[in-house]
Amino acid sequence: MNAVAIAHPPPDAAPEGLTRSDAFVELENVTHSYGRGERQVHALTETNLRIEKGDFIALVGPSGCGKSTILKLVTGLINASSGYVFVAGRQVGAEPVRVGMAFQNPTLLPWLTLLDNVMLPLKIVPPYRQEYRAKRKSEFRDRIEALLAQVGLAGFSNKYPWQLSGGMMQRASLCRALIHEPQLLMLDEPFGALDQFTREELWGVMQDLWMTRKPTVLLVTHDLKEAAFLANRICVMQARPGRIIDDSAVPFPRPRTIAMSYDPNFTALTHSLREMIVHARPIKDVSQ
Amino acid sequence: MNSQTQRRIASAALIIGFFVFWELACLAFGVKDIVLPRPTQIIYTLFARMPAIWPHAIQTLYTTLVGFGLGIVFGVALGALVGSSRLAYDVAYPLLIGFSTIPKVAIVPILVLWFGAGTVPAVITALTLCLFPIMVNVATGLATTEPELEDVMRAMKASKLDILFNVGLPRTMPYFFASLKVAVTQAFVGTVIAETVASNRGIGNLMMIASSSFDVPLVFAGLIILAALGVGLYVIFSFIEVRVTGWARRNDEFAMG
Numbered sequence: 452m453n454a455v456a457i458a459h460p461p462p463d464a465a466p467e468g469l470t471r472s473d474a475f476v477e478l479e480n481v482t483h484s485y486g487r488g489e490r491q492v493h494a495l496t497e498t499n500l501r502i503e504k505g506d507f508i509a510l511v512g513p514s515g516c517g518k519s520t521i522l523k524l525v526t527g528l529i530n531a532s533s534g535y536v537f538v539a540g541r542q543v544g545a546e547p548v549r550v551g552m553a554f555q556n557p558t559l560l561p562w563l564t565l566l567d568n569v570m571l572p573l574k575i576v577p578p579y580r581q582e583y584r585a586k587r588k589s590e591f592r593d594r595i596e597a598l599l600a601q602v603g604l605a606g607f608s609n610k611y612p613w614q615l616s617g618g619m620m621q622r623a624s625l626c627r628a629l630i631h632e633p634q635l636l637m638l639d640e641p642f643g644a645l646d647q648f649t650r651e652e653l654w655g656v657m658q659d660l661w662m663t664r665k666p667t668v669l670l671v672t673h674d675l676k677e678a679a680f681l682a683n684r685i686c687v688m689q690a691r692p693g694r695i696i697d698d699s700a701v702p703f704p705r706p707r708t709i710a711m712s713y714d715p716n717f718t719a720l721t722h723s724l725r726e727m728i729v730h731a732r733p734i735k736d737v738s739q
Numbered sequence: 740m741n742s743q744t745q746r747r748i749a750s751a752a753l754i755i756g757f758f759v760f761w762e763l764a765c766l767a768f769g770v771k772d773i774v775l776p777r778p779t780q781i782i783y784t785l786f787a788r789m790p791a792i793w794p795h796a797i798q799t800l801y802t803t804l805v806g807f808g809l810g811i812v813f814g815v816a817l818g819a820l821v822g823s824s825r826l827a828y829d830v831a832y833p834l835l836i837g838f839s840t841i842p843k844v845a846i847v848p849i850l851v852l853w854f855g856a857g858t859v860p861a862v863i864t865a866l867t868l869c870l871f872p873i874m875v876n877v878a879t880g881l882a883t884t885e886p887e888l889e890d891v892m893r894a895m896k897a898s899k900l901d902i903l904f905n906v907g908l909p910r911t912m913p914y915f916f917a918s919l920k921v922a923v924t925q926a927f928v929g930t931v932i933a934e935t936v937a938s939n940r941g942i943g944n945l946m947m948i949a950s951s952s953f954d955v956p957l958v959f960a961g962l963i964i965l966a967a968l969g970v971g972l973y974v975i976f977s978f979i980e981v982r983v984t985g986w987a988r989r990n991d992e993f994a995m996g
Contacts, residue, residue, distance in 0.1 A: 526894045544896075552894040558887045562909045562986040571905065575895045613989050627891075637894070 473540065475504040475667050476525055476635065481534035483520050494520040496692035498534070504634075505665045509672055509682035513728055517693025518671040519555075522637045525669060526552055538635065549576055551633030551666075553641040557620035559612040565623050566608040569595045572631040579631055598626050602656055618649045625653070629660060638670040642677065651709050654680050658706055675721040675728075680707055687724060689731035697727055776956040781963060784956040792945065792957075796964050799930055799942040802858055803968075806865025807926040814870050814922070815915070818877025819903075822911075828882040835878075839871035844932050851937040861933035861941065868929035869922035876918035880911030913987035916980035923972045927965065 478500040484493045495517035502508050510518045523529045524536050527544045538546040551572070559568045573579040573591050583591065599608055602622040612620050625641055642650045658681060661668060672678050678685050679701055687697040701720070703711060711717055758778045764770070765777045772780060785792070821831045843864060850860035884907055892902045934943025942961045949957035981988075 527896070528890055528893055550894060550896070552891070554887060554891070556887060558885075558891050560888065560891075560906065560909070562912070562984075571891075572895055574905070575892065575897045575901055611986055613986070631895075 474501040474537075475506075475539060476500070476502040476669070477535075477537045478521070478524070479535040479537070481524060481531045481536060483517070483524065483529070483532045493692045495524075495531075496694050498694055500686065500695060500698075502667060502669065504667055507661055507668045507670070507681060507683045509670045509678035509685045510688060511672060511675060511678050511685060511724060511728065512688030512693075513690045513731060514673075515693070516688040516690035516731070518688055519639055520693065522552070522639050522669060522671055525635070526550055526637055548635050549631055549633045550635045550637065551628035551631065552637040553625050553628040553639065555640045555643055557612065557617070557624040559620055559623060559627070561612055564609050564611055565599065565604065565615075566592065566595055568612065568623060569599065569608075569626045569630050572627060576631045595626070595630060598630055599623070602626060602653070618645045621645055622653065625657075632664060633666055636666045636668045638668065638672075640672055641670075643673065650674075650677070655709075657681060662705060675724045676712055678724070679703075679717060679720050680709075680712055685724065687727045687731065696731055773953055773955050776959055780956050781959045785960040785963060788957065788960070792942075792960060792964065795940060795942050795945045795961075796968070798858075798940045799927075799934065799965070800968055802861045802934070802941060803865050803923075803926045803930045803972075806862045806929060807869055807923055809862070809866045810869035810873060810922060810926060811919070813866070814873025814918075815877055817870075818874040819881065821874065822878035822881030822907075825882055828878055831878075835871065835875060839875065843868050843929060844936075847933050847936045850933070856937040856939070858938070858940075860937055861930050864933040865926040865929035868925040872918045872921045872925060873915070876914040877911055880914030881907050884910045913980075913984040916976065916984055919976045920973055920980070923976055924969050927969050927972075931965065 478498050481495060481498045482493070483495040484491050486492055494515075498517070498521070500521070510521060512518055520529070524531055525538065525543065527536075536543040539548045540546075559565075560571070563571070570583075570588075570591060574583050579591075596605070596608055599605060602625060604619060604622055604626070607615065607619065607623075612623070615623070621641060621644060628636060628638070628641075642653055645653065654677060660666075661681075668681075670678070670681060682701055684698060684700050686695045688694065689696045703717065762777050762779060765775060770777075776784075821827055821835070846867065847860060847864055850863050854860050854863070888906050888910065889902055892906055897905070930941065931943035934941035935947050938944050942964055946958050946961040949955075949961065
């Protein structure tokens with residue numbers, strides 16, 4: 452099932468949108484700016500990034516360095532001002548890849564129960580879409596209940612989002628990003644609004660999910676400990692202009708534990724990341 | 740719960756108190772029937788002449804509901820069109836405001852000119868009166884849908900239609916129902932105006948004829964009928980609103996059901 456996305460032979464009559472890229476996700480000389488004229492903001496400049504299938508990448512950096520912009524570009528929510536974004540060998544938008552995205556805010560639909568909120572991707576994303584129509588709802592319901600239980604939300608599936616705490620909504624939002632077994636998982640500071648203990652607990656849940664299902668994950672975070680705990684590779688970005696200034700592997704073995712995060716090596720890594728980010732906050736504009 | 744019961748009792752007491760005061764004031768100051776009949780006289784008239792009033796009430800209710808139904812259909816369709824994008828909304832808004840500020844009484848003569856006197860102009864007047872609140876609210880609800888909620892759908896590569904049915908329309912329901920309560924009373928206004936000006940049936944017409952023959956208790960009986968119909972429909976739509984859009988009020992009773 453995992454191989455479906457890239458097992459497709461490249462179609463012969465290559466329409467626009469095909470590429471030579473063999474990485475699962477690839478950004479090629481991507482520049483993106485918001486706004487026009489004098490108020491134009493360069494969010495991202497000449498960025499190159501390759502992500503292999505099944506990898507877990509964390510993007511860290513100061514505010515406004517274009518981390519979320521990269522996520523939105525890879526999800527196809529925005530189009531790059533210049534350069535190319537490829538997913539599964541195709542220009543973004545055309546790729547037959549299931550994408551899951553968890554946003555900074557839970558963004559649950561307030562008129563749906565938790566169950567129906569998590570059901571949403573199954574209702575929309577193929578091939579589940581067809582199965583949903585073919586009345587396999589009860590089977591889906593069991594799956595959702597199981598996933599909710601896995602993140603500690605057993606028994607809450609008939610509650611509405613506004614009846615839950617922020618942390619619970621965030622967990623549900625994570626479930627919604629995962630329920631359709633996405634091959635590509637985009638996480639935009641999904642644990643940002645949580646308290647320390649809930650966050651660490653969910654890191655564990657996230658690690659388990661990744662280790663069992665091996666989706667390709669792109670995680671944006673401000674939390675260096677989180678990046679070091681979860682990711683295989685950490686990309687450090689600088690702001691104005693946004694670009695990747697460091698890309699290094701995280702050597703710690705899995706499964707990682709919270710206790711490991713107090714290990715000197717772990718602390719040394721987060722410390723060096725911190726140093727880089729502090730220096731990556733130049734006030735001057737060096738774009739031209 | 741207890742304070743709610745108290746409030747209900749107080750409301751009922753106020754309504755009853757109002758009519759009692761009216762009755763007593765008329766008796767105390769010796770106000771004549773022809774100026775202001777007493778509530779008891781009005782109620783007597785209402786029952787005594789029910790067979791004559793009834794067909795008119797049915798006619799008015801029928802006209803209003805047809806106009807209201809059409810108003811919902813056109814209002815939602817146009818609202819969805821106008822609210823489909825921020826641009827369409829901004830472009831169309833001035834024209835909508837222009838239309839909605841026209842006093843609708845002024846268009847009745849035009850409608851009579853086009854369709855003749857009778858039910859049709861009344862239905863259309865009711866339609867035009869309730870069209871704008873529905874359309875503007877549906878458009879506003881759609882146009883102000885949080886981009887984050889749409890992003891959730893777009894990240895799943897949902898089609899425009901998927902987004903409309905799963906996010907846009909549910910999100911708009913509170914706006915829609917809020918407008919229905921306004922619109923249904925507006926539809927009554929439209930119907931009665933048209934009946935007064937150009938019809939030979941309906942409560943508006945009945946009141947017109949009654950007042951020209953100085954049958955003041957009957958005029959007031961007509962008013963009572965209109966009030967009862969209006970309040971009845973308002974209550975029905977409020978009830979549906981609470982059932983359907985309880986989430987917007989964080990209503991726990993809604994969550995139980």
